[in-house]
Amino acid sequence: MNEQSLPENRPSTDEYFLEIARVVGKRGTCDRGRIGVVLVRDKRILATGYVGSPIGMPHCDEVGHEMNKVIHEDGSVSQHCIRTSHGEINAICNAARYGVAIDGATLYGKFEPCYTCAKAIINAGIKRVVCEKQYHAASETRRLFQEAGIELVVVTPEVEQYENQ
Numbered sequence: 001m002n003e004q005s006l007p008e009n010r011p012s013t014d015e016y017f018l019e020i021a022r023v024v025g026k027r028g029t030c031d032r033g034r035i036g037v038v039l040v041r042d043k044r045i046l047a048t049g050y051v052g053s054p055i056g057m058p059h060c061d062e063v064g065h066e067m068n069k070v071i072h073e074d075g076s077v078s079q080h081c082i083r084t085s086h087g088e089i090n091a092i093c094n095a096a097r098y099g100v101a102i103d104g105a106t107l108y109g110k111f112e113p114c115y116t117c118a119k120a121i122i123n124a125g126i127k128r129v130v131c132e133k134q135y136h137a138a139s140e141t142r143r144l145f146q147e148a149g150i151e152l153v154v155v156t157p158e159v160e161q162y163e164n165q
Contacts, residue, residue, distance in 0.1 A: 020048075021109050027050045029050075029059035034110075035050065036110065039095060039107055060083050072137075102125065105127070111138075132154075
């Protein structure tokens with residue numbers, strides 16, 4: 001049986017792992033997205049990660065956000081919490097910490113990775129990124145992925161909205 005002939009109530013592989021990423025995100029400790037990430041190869045989970053402060057450091061949910069304003073080339077301003085590491089970085093670090101090879105993996109997450117995470121994804125050898133929505137600051141991510149040959153799949157091509165974007 002192939003993906004096209006699945007029973008109506010059975011999710012596709014991408015839907016399945018995106019749903020797992022949603023659950024992983026519930027562990028996040030910064031309420032500005034609660035992003036969860038799942039790294040998968042050959043339909044097997046290799047590692048997970050979610051938004052959170054470095055091990056042993058205070059979390060946003062405990063002490064508040066550490067906000068940083070970024071002024072973009074077009075003059076627009078966005079705000080970013082810099083207290084935490086993103087789910088993508090944490091998943092890659094978790095794999096490294098436990099000696100799990102992720103070369104050739106697919107990354108599943110809530111929305112497109114930021115520029116910093118995109119560079120880590122490329123260097124980690126991840127070949128495919130599947131996300132639910134677009135990220136408001138992902139134009140450089142899209143360019144990098146295209147140049148690096150990373151397949152980017154955005155299920156719903158609309159920008160994810162959240163407070164203090």
